[in-house]
Amino acid sequence: MAEARALNQPGLLWQNRKGFLSAHTVDITGGLLFLLLAIFIVWPVITVLVKGVFGPEGFTLEFFREFFTAYYYQSFLNTLLLGVLTTSVCITAGFCIAYMTTRGPRFLRIPLKGITLLPLIAPPYIFALSLIMLLGRSGFITKAFNLGWDIFGFPGCVIAQTLAFLPLAYLIIENTLSSLDPSLEDSAANLGASEGKILRSVTIPLLTPSFLKAILIVYVMAVAEFGNVAILCGRTPFLAPDIYTIVTGVEHDFNMAGVLSMFLVLPCVIIFMIQDYLIRGKGYVTVSGKPISAEPRHMTPHILIPMIVISFIACGLILLSFGVVGVGAFTKLVGIDNTFTLSHILDWRANEALINSLKVSLLAGLFGALLGVLIAYVVIRGKFRGRSALEGLYLAGFTLPGTVLGLGYLFAFNNPPLLLTGTMIILVINCLFRFAAVGMEAGITKLQQLSIEVEEASLNLGASTVTTFRRIVLPIIFPAAMYGFMYVFMTTMVSLSAVVFLTSPGSPLASVFIFQWAQYGYIGLASATVVKLVVIVGICLAIIQYMSKWTGLSITRRG
Amino acid sequence: MGDERKSMLVLDDIHKSFGEVQALRGVSTDVKEGELVTFLGPSGCGKTTLLRVISGLTKSDSGKIVLEGRVINDVTPDKRNVQLCFQSYALFPHLTVAGNIRYGLEVHKWKKERIKERVEELLHLVHLDGLGNRRIDELSGGQQQRVAVARALALEPKVLLLDELFSNLDANLRVQMRTTLHEIQRRVNITTIFVTHDQVEAMTISDRLIVMNQGIIEQVGAPIEIYEKPNNEFIASFIGYVNILKGEVKSTGKDTEPATVSTELGDLEILSSEKDIKAGREVYLIIRPETVYIGSLEEAIEVNKFKGTIKSIMYAGSTVKYVVDIEGRDLFIDQYDPTTLGIRSMGDKVVVTIPRNVHILKE
Numbered sequence: 001m002a003e004a005r006a007l008n009q010p011g012l013l014w015q016n017r018k019g020f021l022s023a024h025t026v027d028i029t030g031g032l033l034f035l036l037l038a039i040f041i042v043w044p045v046i047t048v049l050v051k052g053v054f055g056p057e058g059f060t061l062e063f064f065r066e067f068f069t070a071y072y073y074q075s076f077l078n079t080l081l082l083g084v085l086t087t088s089v090c091i092t093a094g095f096c097i098a099y100m101t102t103r104g105p106r107f108l109r110i111p112l113k114g115i116t117l118l119p120l121i122a123p124p125y126i127f128a129l130s131l132i133m134l135l136g137r138s139g140f141i142t143k144a145f146n147l148g149w150d151i152f153g154f155p156g157c158v159i160a161q162t163l164a165f166l167p168l169a170y171l172i173i174e175n176t177l178s179s180l181d182p183s184l185e186d187s188a189a190n191l192g193a194s195e196g197k198i199l200r201s202v203t204i205p206l207l208t209p210s211f212l213k214a215i216l217i218v219y220v221m222a223v224a225e226f227g228n229v230a231i232l233c234g235r236t237p238f239l240a241p242d243i244y245t246i247v248t249g250v251e252h253d254f255n256m257a258g259v260l261s262m263f264l265v266l267p268c269v270i271i272f273m274i275q276d277y278l279i280r281g282k283g284y285v286t287v288s289g290k291p292i293s294a295e296p297r298h299m300t301p302h303i304l305i306p307m308i309v310i311s312f313i314a315c316g317l318i319l320l321s322f323g324v325v326g327v328g329a330f331t332k333l334v335g336i337d338n339t340f341t342l343s344h345i346l347d348w349r350a351n352e353a354l355i356n357s358l359k360v361s362l363l364a365g366l367f368g369a370l371l372g373v374l375i376a377y378v379v380i381r382g383k384f385r386g387r388s389a390l391e392g393l394y395l396a397g398f399t400l401p402g403t404v405l406g407l408g409y410l411f412a413f414n415n416p417p418l419l420l421t422g423t424m425i426i427l428v429i430n431c432l433f434r435f436a437a438v439g440m441e442a443g444i445t446k447l448q449q450l451s452i453e454v455e456e457a458s459l460n461l462g463a464s465t466v467t468t469f470r471r472i473v474l475p476i477i478f479p480a481a482m483y484g485f486m487y488v489f490m491t492t493m494v495s496l497s498a499v500v501f502l503t504s505p506g507s508p509l510a511s512v513f514i515f516q517w518a519q520y521g522y523i524g525l526a527s528a529t530v531v532k533l534v535v536i537v538g539i540c541l542a543i544i545q546y547m548s549k550w551t552g553l554s555i556t557r558r559g
Numbered sequence: 560m561g562d563e564r565k566s567m568l569v570l571d572d573i574h575k576s577f578g579e580v581q582a583l584r585g586v587s588t589d590v591k592e593g594e595l596v597t598f599l600g601p602s603g604c605g606k607t608t609l610l611r612v613i614s615g616l617t618k619s620d621s622g623k624i625v626l627e628g629r630v631i632n633d634v635t636p637d638k639r640n641v642q643l644c645f646q647s648y649a650l651f652p653h654l655t656v657a658g659n660i661r662y663g664l665e666v667h668k669w670k671k672e673r674i675k676e677r678v679e680e681l682l683h684l685v686h687l688d689g690l691g692n693r694r695i696d697e698l699s700g701g702q703q704q705r706v707a708v709a710r711a712l713a714l715e716p717k718v719l720l721l722d723e724l725f726s727n728l729d730a731n732l733r734v735q736m737r738t739t740l741h742e743i744q745r746r747v748n749i750t751t752i753f754v755t756h757d758q759v760e761a762m763t764i765s766d767r768l769i770v771m772n773q774g775i776i777e778q779v780g781a782p783i784e785i786y787e788k789p790n791n792e793f794i795a796s797f798i799g800y801v802n803i804l805k806g807e808v809k810s811t812g813k814d815t816e817p818a819t820v821s822t823e824l825g826d827l828e829i830l831s832s833e834k835d836i837k838a839g840r841e842v843y844l845i846i847r848p849e850t851v852y853i854g855s856l857e858e859a860i861e862v863n864k865f866k867g868t869i870k871s872i873m874y875a876g877s878t879v880k881y882v883v884d885i886e887g888r889d890l891f892i893d894q895y896d897p898t899t900l901g902i903r904s905m906g907d908k909v910v911v912t913i914p915r916n917v918h919i920l921k922e
C-alpha cells in the first residue's frame with residue numbers, strides 16, 4: 001500500500017523508449033490523470049478547508065478563535081488521545097499475535113492468523129455494534145451483572161478501533177517477522193541470551209521500521225475513523241463525529257466543519273511528513289527476504305503467558321463480536337426482548353440498500369482498478385516531470401480522512417456544471433478516487449518487473465500495440481488490477497465515513513443504513529444487515545479467489 | 560584410529576526425525592580434543608540438523624550427546640559451551656562488527672574493560688583489526704564470515720561448529736579462507752566440527768573425514784584413506800568422479816601374485832590387499848581417472864591394456880579430461896600436463912593402461 005513503495009524509482013529506463021503506448025500518449029494520459037486528481041481530490045479538499053477561514057464577510061480567523069473554546073478544542077485533544085490509546089493497544093496485540101503465528105506452536109498459527117484477519121471482510125463498525133449489545137446500556141452483560149457502567153466513551157472506542165485495525169497492524173508486523181531469519185534468534189540463544197533478552201536485543205530492534213510503519217498507519221486511521229467512534233462516543237466529543245453532527249444536525253455550521261476538518265487532516269499530514277524522516281533518517285536495518293516457516297521457539301513462561309493471553313483476548317473478542325452480531329441479527333430487541341425472530345433478516349429496506357451498495361461497489365471497483373493501473377503505467381513509463389507527485393497525491397487521497405473527502409464532495413459538487421450531489425455517481429467517484437491508490441501501488445510493483453525491453457522486443461517482432469498490450473502488458477498488470485478491484489470493491493462495500501454525507505435518503509447504502517439504525521438503537525436490523533454484508537463480501541472474495549486459481553493468474557502481490 | 564588424545568565430544572546413536580523425514584538415523588562418533596573433524600555429505604543428508612542437535616538448538620529424538628564426559632542432552636543451548644556458526648552467518652544486522660562479537664560477552668556480564676580487550680584480541684585473530692565500528696553490510700562476504708567465527712570464539716567454547724562456512728564465498732576467496740581457518744583453529748587449538756558438501760574442501764581442511772549420507776555415517780577416516788579406499792559406490796562417486804567397473808573374480812593370486820577379474824572391458828589383473836577375494840565372487844572396481852594412462856604406443860607393461868576411441872575431450876588448463884570408448888563402455892581419463900604431452904583429437908584410436916593396484920569395493 002502506501003508504504004510499500006517508498007524506495008522505488010519509477011521510470012529509470014524510460015528515456016526515449018517506446019512501450020506499447022507511445023511516449024506522447026503516455027504524456028497526454030498523465031495530463032489527464034492530473035486533471036482528474038485536481039477535480040476529484042484536490043478541489044474538494046480545498047473547498048472544505050477554505051470554509052474554515054472564509055466566512056460571509058471574506059477572510060477571517062473568527063472560526064479558529066471559536067474552535068479554541070473549550071468544546072471543540074477538547075474534541076481535538078480527545079481525538080489525539082484516542083489515536084495514542086488505540087495505536088498502543090493495537091500494535092501490542094498485533095505484535096503478540098504475529099509473534100505467536102511465526103514463532104509459536106504450530107497448531108496455533110493458522111487459527112490465530114485466520115481469526116485476526118477476519119475483520120477484513122466485515123465493516124469496521126461491527127465491533128461498535130457488538131460492544132453495544134454486550135456492554136451498552138441494555139447489553140447482555142450489563143443486564144446480566146446489573147452493571148452501573150456502560151462502554152460508551154473512550155473504553156468502547158479504543159476496543160472497537162483496536163479490533164478493527166488489528167489485521168492491518170498484524171499484517172505489517174507479521175510480514176517482517178516471518179522474513180526474519182530465525183537463525184539470528186538461534187545464534188543469540190546459542191551465545192547465552194535468554195528469550196527476553198533476545199526479544200529486547202534482536203527481534204524488536206529489527207522490527208523497529210515495521211513498528212514505526214504500523215504505528216503511523218494505525219494512528220492516522222484511528223484519528224480519522226468515523227463509524228465506531230460515532231456509534232460509541234457517548235458524551236465524549238471526537239472530531240469526526242462532531243463534523244458529522246454540525247453538518248447534518250441543526251447547527252449546519254459549515255465553517256466550523258471546515259476548521260475541524262483542518263485539525264483532522266493536520267495530524268495525518270504531520271505523521272506522513274515525519275514518516276520519511278523517521279524511517280530513512282535513522283538508518284534502521286530493514287529486514288527483507290522470503291517468508292520462512294520458522295521452528296516453534298522454546299518460550300519461557302514469562303514471555304509465553306502474556307503473549308498467549310493477549311493473543312487469545314484479542315482473537316476471543318473478534319470471535320465474540322462476530323458471534324454476538326450473528327445472534328443480534330435474530331433477536332427481537334437485544335437485552336429487552338431476547339426472543340428469536342426472522343424479521344430483521346427479511347427486512348426489505350436492508351436488501352434494497354445492499355443492492356445499492358453492490359452496484360456502487362462494483363462500479364467503483366471496476367473503474368478504481370482501471371484508474372489504478374493506468375496511473376501505475378504512467379508513473380512507471382511516463383517521462384514528464386511530476387510523475388512522483390502524481391503518485392504521491394493519489395496516495396494522499398488514500399490517506400485523507402474519509403470524513404473530509406466526503407464533506408468536500410458535498411461542498412464541491414453541489415453546483416453546476418458538476419452537480420452530482422444526491423446521485424449514485426458521486427458515491428462511485430468518491431470511492432474510486434479514494435481507494436484507487438492500492439491498485440496503483442500493486443501495479444507499480446508489477447510493472448517494475450516488466451522491463452521496457454520486453455515491450456520493445458514485442459513491438460520489434462512486429463506485434464501491434466494491441467497485441468503487445470494483450471500478450472505482454474496485460475498478464476503482468478492483470479493481477480494488480482484484480483487486487484485493486486478487490487480492494488476498492490470490499491472497502492466500498494463497508495466504507496462509511498465519506499459516503500455518509502453523500503447518500504440521498506431515497507437510496508441509502510448498506511453501510512449508512514447500518515450506521516443510522518445503530519444510532520437510533522435498531523440494533524437487530526443493523527446486525528442483520530452486517531451479517532448479510534459479511535456474507536456477500538465473503539462470497540465475492542471466494543469467487544475471486546476461485547477465479548484467480550482457475551485463470552492461473554495470481555491476485556496475491558508477492559513475486 | 561589409535562588416537563591418544565582424550566575425547567571431547569561423543570555422539571551416541573543420535574536420531575532425529577521431522578515428521579516423515581528421518582534427518583538423522585543413528586549417528587555415533589567420537590571427537591578428540593583439539594581435533595578438526597569434517598562431516599562431508601550431499602545436501603539434505605542431515606549435516607545442519609546434526610550441528611543443531613549438538614548445539615542444543617534442536618532436540619534429538621534419542622541418543623546421547625556427551626561433552627567432556629558429561630551427558631548434555633538436557634542442557635539448554637546457552638549453557639552448553641558449544642558455539643554454532645550458521646551457514647547464513649546470522650550476524651545481527653543492527654549491530655556493528657564489535658557489537659556482534661561483544662554480544663555474548665555482554666550477555667554473560669563480562670566487565671567493560673575485559674570485553675574491550677577480548678574484542679580487540681578477536682578482531683586481531685581473524686585479521687579484522689580496526690574494523691570494529693563497521694556496519695555488517697559494509698563488509699565483504701569473507702569479512703562477514705570471519706566476524707561470525709570471531710563471535711563464536713568469543714566465549715571460548717569447548718567445541719566450535721561450522722556449518723558450510725565457505726559456501727557463500729567465491730572460489731578464490733574460499734581457498735584463502737580455508738588457510739585462514741586452519742591457522743585460526745591451530746592457534747586457538749579448539750575442537751572443531753566442520754560440515755560441508757564440497758569434497759575438495761573437506762579433503763584439504765580436515766584431519767579426519769566423516770562421510771554422511773541420508774542421516775547415517777558411511778565412512779570415517781583420513782582424507783587419503785577415504786579417497787583411495789571408499790567403502791561403497793556412493794562414497795566413491797561422491798568423493799570424485801570415478802570409473803566403477805563391475806566384474807567377476809576369475810582367479811585369485813597367491814601371496815603377491817595378481818588376481819584376475821573379468822570385466823566389461825576384458826580381463827584385468829589386479830593386486831589387492833583384500834584377503835577375502837575368492838574366485839567366482841562379484842566385485843566392483845574403483846578406477847580413478849587420473850590413474851589411467853593413455854597412449855598410442857605399445858608400452859613395456861603388457862597387462863591391462865585396452866584399445867579404444869576418444870569420444871570426448873574437455874580441456875581444463877592443467878588437465879585434459881577424456882572419455883574413451885572401450886568396447887562400448889565409457890572410461891573417464893584425466894591426463895595432466897597437456898602442454899608437454901599434447902592433446903589428442905576426437906576419434907583417435909588409443910591404447911589405455913589401467914593400473915594393477917585398483918581399489919575393490921567390499922560389497
Ligand SMILES: Nc1ncnc2c1ncn2[C@@H]1O[C@H](COP(=O)(O)OP(=O)(O)O)[C@@H](O)[C@H]1O
Nearest residue numbers: 295577580582601602603604605606607608609
Ligand atoms: N525444521 C525442519 N523441518 C522439517 N524438515 C527438516 C527441518 N530441518 C531439516 N529438515 C529435513 O531434514 C533433512 C536434513 O536436513 P539438513 O540437516 O538441513 O541437511 P544438510 O544440512 O545436510 O543439507 C532434509 O531432508 C530436510 O528437509
Ligand SMILES: [Mg+2]
Nearest residue numbers: 606607646723
Ligand atoms: Mg545445511
